[in-house]
Every structure is written in structure tokens, then in C-alpha cells.
Ligand SMILES: Nc1nc2c(ncn2[C@@H]2O[C@H](COP(=O)(O)OP(=O)(O)OP(=O)(O)O)[C@@H](O)[C@H]2O)c(=O)[nH]1
């Protein structure tokens with residue numbers, strides 16, 4: 544390097560023109576060479592700079608590339624990590640999914656098993672239900688058949704009942720016609736009763752233990768009318784006394800009963816005759832069937848209504864010429880009922896005594912009038928002659944018998960006197976008949 548760019552100057556003798564020229568030329572050439580060197584240096588510097596720049600750029604580029612590579616590597620790493628994670632997650636998910644799928648499958652199997660069980664159970668229930676329904680259907684059919692059978696029977700029974708009803712209606716018609724005819728005969732005096740034979744009369748007398756020296760009273764009338772109570776009173780007995788005839792609402796006298804009078808002064812025998820309504824014989828046959836024609840006197844006793852039975856007895860008595868007494872019983876009870884109808888309250892202690900007496904008198908009067916009117920009308924309707932009705936109560940009658948002078952008597956005393964008179968008349972007649980017979984002998 545020293546050669547080209549050396550600035551050393553040679554020591555020479557006094558330059559000639561040629562030398563000057565040559566020196567000038569050499570200086571020009573040296574200036575040129577300096578200039579060229581300068582240019583070359585500039586160029587070199589430029590080259591260096593550009594080289595440096597290039598190097599710098601290359602370095603930047605390299606660094607950039609390295610950064611990019613690092614970033615890329617980083618990215619790759621991240622991606623790899625992501626991939627790893629994704630794979631792991633995928634694995635886990637797969638495992639989970641597999642586990643879940645397994646569990647689901649197990650559960651599904653379980654469910655399926657349960658469902659199968661359920662289906663079997665349901666099928667069993669359905670089968671049972673079907674069997675039950677079938678059994679119920681069969682039962683229903685049998686019941687229906689039985690019902691049809693019953694219906695048939697019921698229809699048959701109904702038809703039979705209707706036929707029987709028709710027959711019964713026919714019988715009732717016939718019976719009614721017979722009854723009407725009998726009643727008509729009774730009313731018009733045509734007696735449906737056949738006259739008893741001598742043997743029948745003897746048998747009837749034996750039955751009632753008839754004695755010529757006694758007077759035989761029969762008390763006839765509806766059940767519960769007070770026949771036994773009246774006989775007890777005639778015999779001086781309370782219903783509750785021993786030896787008295789049985790009485791009461793359920794003590795119906797079903798067979799004729801005989802009660803002798805305890806007092807020998809009055810040789811009477813009383814007969815408690817069961818009511819016609821309690822026996823299954825028509826009213827008009829009742830008189831003969833009971834052998835009532837043997838009695839010396841018949842008391843026809845009624846409590847509420849004077850009936851066709853009473854009329855039948857009276858009619859037959861007329862036919863057999865037996866004296867009769869119509870008696871209405873239980874006057875005390877009937878008067879009490881009328882008092883109640885008039886407004887009397889037996890529970891009211893404050894009831895004025897005078898007021899009570901007045902009411903009693905009014906009711907008594909009303910009862911007596913009604914009774915007499917009713918008997919009169921009934922006898923009239925039956926074409927029977929009018930006849931007195933004796934209105935009595937058993938307690939006052941007992942009082943009269945015992946000579947106690949009871950307060951509330953109505954016809955008790957007269958009835959008793961008339962009955963005794965009847966018996967005495969009869970006795971006198973018999974005595975006279977006996978005397979005549981003795982004389983004739
Ligand atoms: N208050 C009142 N009650 C009476 C009277 N007479 C009878 N009674 C009652 O009426 C009911 C029937 O009397 P009974 O004497 O048994 O009558 P009956 O007619 O003999 O009855 P049967 O034998 O059933 O037909 C009894 O509870 C008697 O106490 C009366 O004069 N006054």
C-alpha cells in the first residue's frame with residue numbers, strides 16, 4: 544500500500560523546463576491520483592457503508608428471521624401444546640364420553656331391564672285385569688240371567704197374584720153380595736138363622752151349664768168394649784180382684800166364660816161372650832153358632848160404634864123372644880175425651896174447679912145426646928123398634944152394686960134395677976107356671 548499512495552518527494556538538481564513540465568504533469572497525475580484515491584476511498588467508504596448497511600440489514604433481517612423463527616417456534620410450541628392439550632382433552636373427553644356412554648349403556652340396560660320388568664308386571668296386571676273383567680262380565684251375565692230368571696218368576700208370580708187377586712175380588716164380590724143379601728134380610732126382618740133343633744138347644748144348654756133355677760145373662764159385644772169389666776162390676780169385683788174376669792187391651796176373651804153371682808140373693812149367672820168380630824163366622828151365623836138362644840137375657844154392649852153385629856144379635860133375640868138391653872160402656876172415658884175436645888187440659892193444675900164442672904156437664908150432656916141419637920138412628924135404619932140405651936161406666940156400676948152412691952152415675956142404677964126386675968119377672972112367671980102345672984096335676 545505504501546507504493547501507490549506514498550507521498551514522498553525525491554531530492555533533484557535545479558529542475559529544467561522539461562523537468563518542470565514533467566513535475567507539473569506528475570503533480571497533475573498525483574492530484575488525479577489523489578483525487579482517484581479520494582474517490583476510491585469515498586467509493587470504498589460508500590461500499591463499506593453500504594456493506595455495513597447491508598450487513599446491518601442482513602443482521603436485522605437475520606434477527607427478524609430469528610425472531611420470526613422464535614415466534615414461529617413459539618407459535619409452533621404453543622400449537623403443539625395446544626395440540627397436546629387438545630389431544631389430552633380429547634382423550635379425557637373420549638374417556639368421559641366412553642365412561643358416560645358405558646354408564647348410559649349400563650343405565651339404559653338397567654332401564655331396559657326395569658322397563659321389561661315393568662312391562663311384565665303391567666302385562667301381568669293387564670292379564671289379571673282382563674281375567675277380572677272377564678270374571679266380572681261372566682258374573683254380570685250370570686246375575687243378569689238370574690235377574691231375568693227372577694223377573695220371569697216375578698212376572699209369573701205377579702200374573703198368579705193378579706189371577707188370585709181377580710179370584711179374591713170375585714170371592715169378595717160374592718161375599719159382599721151374600722152379606723148385602725143377609726143384611727137386607729136382617730133389615731127387612733127375614734131371618735137367615737135356622738131354628739135350632741131340640742137336640743141343639745139341649746147341647747147349647749149343657750155347654751153353658753144352664754139351670755132352671757138360675758137367671759142367665761149374656762154380655763155380648765165387640766172385643767175390648769168392656770164386657771168383662773162390666774161383668775166384674777155386676778159381681779161386685781174390681782178388675783184387679785181375684786176371681787174376676789180377665790180384662791185389658793190384650794186380654795181378649797176368646798171362649799165364652801161363665802161367672803156365677805157371689806150373692807145368693809141374686810141367683811144370676813153372667814156369661815162373657817167373645818165379640819163376633821173376633822171369630823171367623825159371619826155376623827148372622829154368630830148367634831146360632833154361639834148358642835145365644837138359650838140365654839134368659841142378652842146385654843148388647845158397645846163402646847164406640849153401634850154395629851151390624853149388634854143389630855144381628857138384637858134381631859135374633861127378637862126372634863127367640865129373648866129380652867135385650869143395649870148398653871154403651873166407658874162413659875167416663877168418652878166424656879173425658881169430649882172435655883178435651885172442648886179445651887180441657889187435665890195437666891193444668893190452675894184449671895178452675897167450677898169451670899171443670901161446667902165442662903164436665905156440657906160434655907156429659909153432649910155424650911148422652913149423641914149416644915141416644917146414634918142408637919135411635921141405627922135401630923131405625925135396621926127397621927127395628929126403638930129401644931132404650933143404658934149409658935154406663937164400670938167404676939160407677941161397681942159403686943152402685945156396693946151401695947156406695949157414686950157421684951158420676953148416668954144409667955147404672957136404672958140398668959141394674961131393670962136387670963133385677965127382668966130376672967124377678969121371669970122368676971115370678973116361672974113360679975106361676977109351676978103353680979099352674981101343679982094345680983093341673
Ligand atoms: N175408662 C173406662 N175403661 C173401661 C171401662 N170398661 C172397661 N174399660 C177398660 O177397657 C179395656 C177393655 O176392657 P175389657 O173388660 O177387658 O173388655 P172386653 O170386652 O171384655 O174385652 P175382650 O175380652 O178382649 O173382648 C180394659 O182396659 C178396661 O179397663 C169403663 O167403663 N171405663
Ligand SMILES: [Mg+2]
Pocket residue numbers: 770771772788789790794795796815
Ligand atoms: Mg173380656
